[in-house]
Amino acid sequence: MEGFNPQDMIERFRLRAQAVRERTMPPVEGAERQLIRKQMQLDYQDFAMLSDAAWNLEDGVLTLTVDLRPDPEKTTEK
Secondary structure, eight states: OTTOOHHHHHHHHHHHHHHHHHOOOOSOOHHHHHHHHHHHHHHHHHHHHHHTOEEEEETTEEEEEOOOSOOTTTOOOO
């Protein structure tokens, strides 16, 4: 896979997540607006998760690992 850099790919996902977060809402109302908001949230979530992935490229197989466990430093006790 000459010329392929997994870290560059992950950086592109980070930029996509940022672009979704900064995207303005089109001038639509009602149910269509809610569908667009839901899709924007899912796009951001997917891109953000992939941008946090650790990668391993071995024998032509790219493995992305996404740790979905809560960050203990960000978790607050009640």
